[in-house]
Amino acid sequence: MAVGEHIRRVDARRLVSGISLLLILALYSPVMVLVLSPVYGSLPSHLFHNFGLTISAGAGWFLKDQIKRRLGRLAAISLPILAFWTPTIQYFVMQQSSKLGNPAGPVITQLFGYYPLVMLTVAVAGKQIQYALHLESQGDLVVEHVPLLGSYIVYSFGEHVARAFLARAIGFTIVFSRAGLQFLIGVLYAAVIPSKLLVLAIPSLLFSVTSDVHLGGINGVNSVLQKEGYSLLARQESNTGYISVLENHQDGFRVMRCDHSLLGGQWTKASPGYNPEVEDPIYAVFAMLEAVRLVEPDHGGPRVDAGSKALVIGLGIGTTPAAFMKHGIETTVVEIDPVVHKYATKYFNLPSNHVAAIEDATQFVKRARKSSSPQYDYVIHDVFTGGAEPAELFTYEFLTDLSSLLKDDGVIAINYAGDLKLYPTGLIARTIQAVFPACRIFREQLADKSDETQDFTNMVFFCKKTTDSPVQFRDPVPSDFLRSKSRENYLVPKHEVDPAVFAAVPHKGRPILIEKQVGRMKKFLDRGALEHWEIMRKVIPAAVWENW
Numbered sequence: 366m367a368v369g370e371h372i373r374r375v376d377a378r379r380l381v382s383g384i385s386l387l388l389i390l391a392l393y394s395p396v397m398v399l400v401l402s403p404v405y406g407s408l409p410s411h412l413f414h415n416f417g418l419t420i421s422a423g424a425g426w427f428l429k430d431q432i433k434r435r436l437g438r439l440a441a442i443s444l445p446i447l448a449f450w451t452p453t454i455q456y457f458v459m460q461q462s463s464k465l466g467n468p469a470g471p472v473i474t475q476l477f478g479y480y481p482l483v484m485l486t487v488a489v490a491g492k493q494i495q496y497a498l499h500l501e502s503q504g505d506l507v508v509e510h511v512p513l514l515g516s517y518i519v520y521s522f523g524e525h526v527a528r529a530f531l532a533r534a535i536g537f538t539i540v541f542s543r544a545g546l547q548f549l550i551g552v553l554y555a556a557v558i559p560s561k562l563l564v565l566a567i568p569s570l571l572f573s574v575t576s577d578v579h580l581g582g583i584n585g586v587n588s589v590l591q592k593e594g595y596s597l598l599a600r601q602e603s604n605t606g607y608i609s610v611l612e613n614h615q616d617g618f619r620v621m622r623c624d625h626s627l628l629g630g631q632w633t634k635a636s637p638g639y640n641p642e643v644e645d646p647i648y649a650v651f652a653m654l655e656a657v658r659l660v661e662p663d664h665g666g667p668r669v670d671a672g673s674k675a676l677v678i679g680l681g682i683g684t685t686p687a688a689f690m691k692h693g694i695e696t697t698v699v700e701i702d703p704v705v706h707k708y709a710t711k712y713f714n715l716p717s718n719h720v721a722a723i724e725d726a727t728q729f730v731k732r733a734r735k736s737s738s739p740q741y742d743y744v745i746h747d748v749f750t751g752g753a754e755p756a757e758l759f760t761y762e763f764l765t766d767l768s769s770l771l772k773d774d775g776v777i778a779i780n781y782a783g784d785l786k787l788y789p790t791g792l793i794a795r796t797i798q799a800v801f802p803a804c805r806i807f808r809e810q811l812a813d814k815s816d817e818t819q820d821f822t823n824m825v826f827f828c829k830k831t832t833d834s835p836v837q838f839r840d841p842v843p844s845d846f847l848r849s850k851s852r853e854n855y856l857v858p859k860h861e862v863d864p865a866v867f868a869a870v871p872h873k874g875r876p877i878l879i880e881k882q883v884g885r886m887k888k889f890l891d892r893g894a895l896e897h898w899e900i901m902r903k904v905i906p907a908a909v910w911e912n913w
Contacts, residue, residue, distance in 0.1 A: 376497040383493030384519055385557045386444070390486045391523030393550050394418060395531055397479050399543045400452075403607045403913040404459045405471045406625035406901075408894035412468045414475070421480040422520075425487030426513060432488040441489045442562050444482065445554035449566035451478030452547040456577060463907040467898045468891075491516060536602025536704075543602065544579035578912050589912045595905075598712060600913075603704035607913060610712045611905075618647050621682050621708055625901055625910060626749060628705065629682035631713055632851075643687050644714060645851035650780060650809045650823040651684040652855040657743045658692065659841060659857070660776045663833040668742070670694050676741045676770060678726045678758070679748035680705055683715035686745075690716045691847055694743070697722065699729045726758055730766045739772045746779040756883045756890075759793045763880075764800040771830045777801065779826040784819050784896055785812075785866065788874060788889050794826070794867035796877040801828030805836040807858035821896045824862060 394414070401410035425432075432440050454477045462470050494512045503511075534541045540549055548570075555563055578586035583597045590596055590611075598619075600609035606624035613619070617634025620627050630647040646652055662668055670692040677686045680700035689696045697720040700706050706723060709715040722729050726748070744767060748758050757763060759781075771777060779797055783790040798804050809823040827836050838857065846852040870876050878886055902910065 376499070378497075379493045380497035382557055383490040383497060383516075386486050386490040386493070386554075387516055387519045388523040389550060389553045389557070390483060390490075391520050392527040392546075392553075393479070393482070394524055395528050396543065396546045396550065397475065399531070399535070399607075400455070400547065401459075401471045401474060402624040403543075404462050404625065404911055405467050405474075406894055406898050407606060408890055409468045409898060410471050412891055413472050417472060417475055417480055418483060421483035422487045425484035426491050426516075428484075429488035429491045432485070433492050440485055441558050442560035444485055444489060444558055445551060445560065445563055446565050447478060447482050447485065448554040449548070449551040449563075450569045451482060451551075452544065452577070453569040453572050454478045456579075460911055462911055463902060467895055487516070532604060535604070539580070541602070542580075543607065544573075544577065548573065586912055590909055593906045593908050595909050599708060601704050603702050605702040605705070608702065608704045608708060609913065610708055611909065619712065620647070620905075621705070621713070622913075623702075623705070623749065625898060627901065627904065628749060629684055629713075631682065631684070639850070641849035641851075642847040643691050643849060644684070645849050646682075646684045648809070648823070649851070649855035650825060651681075652849075652852045653807065653809065653825050653858055654685045654745055654747060654778050654780060655688050655845075655852065656825075656838060656856055656858055657745065657776045657778045657827065658845065659838040660827060660829065661837045661839050662774045663829070663831055664774065667839065673742040674740055675743040675745065677745045677747065678730075678767075679746070680709055680715075681747060681749075682713040683709040684713075685747065686719060687713075687715055688847060688852075689743070690718055696720070697741075699724065699726045701725050727763060730763065730770065734766050734769050737770075739770055739775070741770050742772055742775050744771055744775065744777040746777060749782075756878065756886045757880070759796060760878050760880045760883060761796050761799060764797060768800055768830060773830060775830050776836075777826075777828050777830075779828070780823060781826070782821070782823045782897070784821045784893050785824075785862075786818075786820050787893055788871055789886060789893060791867040791869075791871075792875060792878050792886065794864070795870070797826050797828065798864060798867075799877050801826075801830070803830075803832045803834075803836055804828040804864065805858075806862040806864060808860045808862050811860055819896055821893070821900060825858065827858070 398407075398410045398414055455474050458474045458477050465473050491512060494516060495508065498512060500508045500511060536542060539545045551566070573580060576585075578589055583600060587596050594613060594615040596612045596614065598610040598612055600607070602608075607622070609622045611620050611622055612633070618630050618632050620630035622628070629651060631644040632647060658668065658670070674695045675686070675689045675697070677689070677696060677698045680686065680698050683698075686696045686698050698706070699722045701724065703723050706721055710717070746758070746767065748755055767777065781790070781793060783793075794806070805827050807825050807827070812820050812822070829836055841856060845856060875882060
């Protein structure tokens with residue numbers, strides 16, 4: 366058969382249908398991870414996602430003939446129905462997240478709807494593409510493997526485009542929210558495979574419109590959260606995750622949430638007559654970071670706030686930069702997420718008299734290094750870690766660039782949350798000390814001696830650019846505390862960590878983290894992320910995490 370004649374025989378309608386189904390499925394993969402992240406955390410949601418996706422897709426492909434033989438047309442017309450029901454089913458499954466645990470929870474949640482949808486979609490799309498290409502005369506090997514290879518290429522391309530699209534579009538409208546995208550996917554399935562049986566999806570749609578707290582305004586979710594003593598003040602999808610502001614009415618504090626973690630919080634209840642100059646943070650580590658001001662210089666007199674400059678990498682709720690500005694320090698904040706900056710200003714009283722660089726810190730630091738001489742007296746490195754650290758911000762190269770922005774007598778404070786017993790913590794500690802040899806390390810709290818299997822805590826590395834003398838803190842004076850009881854208790858670091866605990870390099874481990882090995886490090890973060898998930902479930906009730 367001539368090539369031209371074969372091309373004319375290609376069934377365009379079936380080919381477009383099969384390719385469309387694969388592209389819809391490619392969109393659903395990153396959307397599914399986004400849906401799981403507020404309940405289980407970003408890294409645990411990724412942990413077995415691709416493995417389950419591959420197994421389900423493989424089963425769909427190799428069972429497509431049996432599925433076609435047993436279900437016939439029903440296999441195809443069930444796809445949009447299952448797509449519309451998946452969000453509702455998963456809504457109830459995720460209400461049991463604490464019982465399911467982590468990482469089992471994300472896997473079990475995907476077993477209800479998503480993995481069956483993957484299997485059926487691949488089976489139906491595979492048969493459509495096989496029928497469309499009319500390759501029977503080319504032999505069984507070609508009939509099976511050409512559509513398989515083509516399907517893989519189409520899916521991989523679609524998933525790449527979908528990730529890039531979602532990075533820009535997420536949160537733009539309700540349709541491009543996590544919950545909204547699931548129903549958009551249902552609509553796309555229905556457009557490719559229209560059927561009168563879609564009436565079976567109506568109950569799921571009605572539930573979503575009337576009862577799914579993840580859609581619409583915040584009144585619905587607050588009706589649930591108020592039973593736990595919380596209320597939601599604001600929420601928005603953004604480029605780093607699902608960002609929200611929560612208020613605890615019983616204990617009196619306000620926090621900013623990103624997916625399944627907290628970026629910081631403030632106490633909102635105060636005794637009569639108590640009027641600190643800046644709000645009290647709920648975590649001691651944020652007051653401790655301000656102790657960079659207390660590090661004694663190597664030469665000359667004491668440090669003076671007036672005329673000093675600070676660079677803060679990672680904003681959170683803005684506790685440290687707000688204190689710096691109150692002390693009269695000219696402060697520049699680098700924050701990648703515009704929603705975090707907006708909420709810190711609106712809900713956590715971040716003063717406006719600062720320079721805000723809403724961009725990736727690596728790009729900011731590289732540009733600043735090329736365009737100016739050392740200019741900062743203080744650098745605060747406070748990006749979210751807790752088992753999901755942005756590893757590129759802890760590399761030898763990035764920290765070296767950061768060091769170049771410090772004045773000769775400058776000081777840097779680096780906040781890191783992790784398990785002291787795990788490889789990533791030691792790797793990052795050795796990397797910091799390779800760039801800044803003069804360091805002292807302090808943990809937020811003493812170790813829990815009752816648990817010998819893990820030791821998860823916040824640590825702050827206080828380092829100087831020079832090594833002329835060890836890091837020493839001057840005694841604080843009343844003005845250092847800004848009339849804040851939290852700072853009176855936690856400003857001066859107390860629980861020092863011996864750097865020697867990080868000195869040993871494990872077998873096949875690396876002494877320091879360099880840029881080209883960032884990908885290798887990320888595979889070691891799983892355990893820390895799971896420990897952080899358990900800690901967060903103790904800080905805030907499960908129902909609050911689940912009803913995001």
